[in-house]
Amino acid sequence: xxxxxxxxxxxxxxxxxxxxxxxxxxxxxxxxxxxxxxxxxxxxxxxxxxxxxxxxxxxxxxxxxxxxxxxxxxxxxxxxxxxxxxxxxxxxxxxxxxxxxxxxxxxxxxxxxxxxxxxxxxxxxxxxxxxxxxxxxxxxxxxxxxxxxxxxxxxxxxxxxxxxxxxxxxxxxxxxxxxxxxxxxxxxxxxxxxxxxxxxxxxxxxxxxxxxxxxxxxxxxxxxxxxxxxxxxxxxxxxxxxxxxxxxxxxxxxxxxxxxxxxxxxxxxxxxxxxxxxxxxxxxxxxxxxxxxxxxxxxxxxxxxxxxxxxxxxxxxxxxxxxxxxxxxxxxxxxxxxxxxxxxxxxxxxxxxxxxxxxxxxxx
Numbered sequence: 001x002x003x004x005x006x007x008x009x010x011x012x013x014x015x016x017x018x019x020x021x022x023x024x025x026x027x028x029x030x031x032x033x034x035x036x037x038x039x040x041x042x043x044x045x046x047x048x049x050x051x052x053x054x055x056x057x058x059x060x061x062x063x064x065x066x067x068x069x070x071x072x073x074x075x076x077x078x079x080x081x082x083x084x085x086x087x088x089x090x091x092x093x094x095x096x097x098x099x100x101x102x103x104x105x106x107x108x109x110x111x112x113x114x115x116x117x118x119x120x121x122x123x124x125x126x127x128x129x130x131x132x133x134x135x136x137x138x139x140x141x142x143x144x145x146x147x148x149x150x151x152x153x154x155x156x157x158x159x160x161x162x163x164x165x166x167x168x169x170x171x172x173x174x175x176x177x178x179x180x181x182x183x184x185x186x187x188x189x190x191x192x193x194x195x196x197x198x199x200x201x202x203x204x205x206x207x208x209x210x211x212x213x214x215x216x217x218x219x220x221x222x223x224x225x226x227x228x229x230x231x232x233x234x235x236x237x238x239x240x241x242x243x244x245x246x247x248x249x250x251x252x253x254x255x256x257x258x259x260x261x262x263x264x265x266x267x268x269x270x271x272x273x274x275x276x277x278x279x280x281x282x283x284x285x286x287x288x289x290x291x292x293x294x295x296x297x298x299x300x301x302x303x304x305x306x307x308x309x310x311x312x313x314x315x316x317x318x319x320x321x322x323x324x325x326x327x328x329x330x331x332x333x334x335x336x337x338x339x340x341x342x343x344x345x346x347x348x349x350x351x352x353x354x355x356x357x358x359x360x361x362x363x364x
Contacts, residue, residue: 011040012095016113017047018106020069022204023264023283026053027290028149028310029100030060030172035157035164037062046092048109055264059174065092089113098156099135102126107134119159145303145328150310170311171290175269183262183269187230190256196228197352198271198288200279201246202239205333208280210298210340212242214348216249218278221349223252227356230274232267232284233259276355278348280340281307288312294355296348300339301328315351319343 015036019029026049033045044064047057051068058066067089073081090113097114099106102123110118111134122138123131132138137159142152150171154164187193201215219229229252233243243259262270268287271277277288277295281302288295289309297309300319308316319325323342331339 010116012043012116014044014046014064014092014094015040015096015098016089016092016094017045017098017100018109019047019049019100020103020106021050021053021101023053023056024286024307025101025149026056027171027173027283027286029153030057030062030290031150031164031169032098032100032153032156033060033062034170034172035154035162035168038165038168039162046094048089048106056173058265059176060172061174062172086112096160100153100156104131107131110134117159119156121156145305147305148308148310149306152306171286173268173272173287173290175265175272175291179263179265179269180273183266183273186258186261186266187270187273190230190258192228192230192256194228195275196230196273197222197276197278197356198230198232198274198284199246200232200267200271200277200282200284202233202242203280203282204234204236204239206238206336207331207333207339208282208300208302209242209338210280210343211338212245213249214343214345216246217345218348218352219246219255220250220252221345222352223250223254225353227254227275229255230270231255231257231259232262232270235260275360276352278352285309289314294360296351296355298340298343298348301326301331303328313355315355317343317347317351322347 017032019026036045045062046065047063048067051070054066054068057063094113095116097110097118099110099120107120118135119137119139120135121141123141139156139158199219203209223229231243231247233239240260243257247257271288271293272291274293277293279285280298285297289312292312295309295312295314297314297316299316304318319340319342326339
């Protein structure tokens with residue numbers, strides 16, 4: 001249901017986007033900022049995110065200010081920080097606030113901060129609650145797993161009468177020169193001077209992960225074909241353990257690890273230098289897509305139509321094609337069970353070889 005669509009002739013001075021989610025979710029909202037900046041070039045567009053995701057936006061040319069919430073704060077410290085943040089945001093005098101997720105906290109911020117239009121989504125689960133009272137307009141929600149998350153985010157612009165162009169729908173992941181230099185130094189020290197493949201086997205959620213021994217065999221097979229392989233992972237103990245396990249099962253000197261050594265933006269820089277990215281449904285997979293890197297994506301019980309690599313050439317290997325798979329809506333995200341176990345090595349290697357067999361170019 002749409003309410004009180006904004007007149008198209010009105011050009012705002014400042015817009016605030018709110019997205020309080022994980023890293024990949026943040027990256028998939030960047031086309032909203034890109035589209036708004038394209039339509040309102042003189043407008044200042046700010047974004048409010050969780051503190052740990054802010055680095056993904058720090059070099060984004062479409063954004064003026066990045067505001068963040070520290071989720072580690074508790075009690076009175078959290079309350080004081082939120083009140084100070086709210087006061088700072090209020091001084092920006094936003095005409096439009098767009099809330100891109102379903103937390104009540106973000107909805108309250110939209111209600112308090114928007115001088116003209118507060119836009120949210122018409123979540124079915126919120127229809128019997130005061131949710132709609134926080135907003136002047138509600139954008140439509142597509143049926144589950146029927147629309148990519150980028151396209152769903154862009155529906156938030158429907159009340160503004162904006163339909164994004166193909167170019168505006170691309171995710172934005174700029175890499176600054178300092179990160180490029182740091183990464184180039186690391187790669188040089190590892191003896192990697194030509195084309196290479198990034199394998200990022202891990203996710204914060206183990207249910208999205210493949211078997212360590214199969215990643216090891218994949219790396220060995222590709223190294224045997226003459227490719228340099230760079231293993232990457234976040235510095236968390238569980239992800240480092242996975243990377244160490246994989247590396248311990250390989251022998252080729254062409255396989256190197258940068259696991260735990262990279263900042264988030266340096267990881268993007270490594271991926272951006274690569275010929276091919278191989279990984280699971282994770283933020284680095286979305287980075288690869290944003291950077292237009294050929295991608296082999298392994299999926300388990302994730303909603304494929306919502307989360308597949310966006311606007312880059314890719315091959316998606318789905319565990320459901322090789323065995324029974326639990327429904328995505330029933331997954332216990334805290335489980336250590338890996339639901340990609342049915343995926344054999346052969347199709348993943350074949351997908352990688354197929355993408356590597358044709359020159360990299362500007363794919364869409």
